[in-house]
Amino acid sequence: MLYTVNKSPLTTTNLETCLAIAPDSEPILLYEDGVYGAMDGGRLSKRIKEALERHPIYALQADLEARGIQRIIEGIQVIDYDGFVGLVEEHNVVPWI
Amino acid sequence: MKKVAILMRKAPYGSVYTAEGFRSVMGIGIFEMDAALAFVEDGVYALAKDQNPEQLDMQPLGEGFPMLPEFGVNGFYVHQPSLEERGLSVDDLVMEVQLIDNAGLAKLLAEYGTVLTF
Numbered sequence: 001m002l003y004t005v006n007k008s009p010l011t012t013t014n015l016e017t018c019l020a021i022a023p024d025s026e027p028i029l030l031y032e033d034g035v036y037g038a039m040d041g042g043r044l045s046k047r048i049k050e051a052l053e054r055h056p057i058y059a060l061q062a063d064l065e066a067r068g069i070q071r072i073i074e075g076i077q078v079i080d081y082d083g084f085v086g087l088v089e090e091h092n093v094v095p096w097i
Numbered sequence: 098m099k100k101v102a103i104l105m106r107k108a109p110y111g112s113v114y115t116a117e118g119f120r121s122v123m124g125i126g127i128f129e130m131d132a133a134l135a136f137v138e139d140g141v142y143a144l145a146k147d148q149n150p151e152q153l154d155m156q157p158l159g160e161g162f163p164m165l166p167e168f169g170v171n172g173f174y175v176h177q178p179s180l181e182e183r184g185l186s187v188d189d190l191v192m193e194v195q196l197i198d199n200a201g202l203a204k205l206l207a208e209y210g211t212v213l214t215f
Binding site (some may be wrong): 047 | 102107108109110111125139142145146147149150152153157159182183184185208
């Protein structure tokens, strides 16, 4: 299953809960305000880096660029809308919104 | 002079709050009230440099704030713990701001008395 997160990780617990629930190796996609989770140096960065050892994590490029997010945690895969569609074609989706 | 503090607590593009807060503070400035903007929690993201939301068909919001002094708005405060929690520093922001801590924020809001939150 593809878990998708669209809320900011520091004002909601959506991302943390999703990371706790998603089984190992299941992909996680950050989009809309969820992409703030991809930014390095924040309070949750360590948690995300640990999660990268268990999950592929993707972040939507248009949402990163919209928000001026520069320092992206190493290992997070930046994808465009075609990549988003590809993931959705490949997996059933758990919208963790 | 009527004093109004605008508390910005939301990230810029996931909701209309930031855009509406910006519109409100412009109006408050035009009516010659003393307006202060305080960016707290995800609100600090509104001031991040290099925002480029054209692909989302949205207007860039960050660039608007440095123009507010032209509308008589001169108080710009950023809650330092919120900035640090997000891995940001003043170098990442579109304009010069005054950093404040928890006590500083509480004092600012008390001094202004009227608080609008976005």
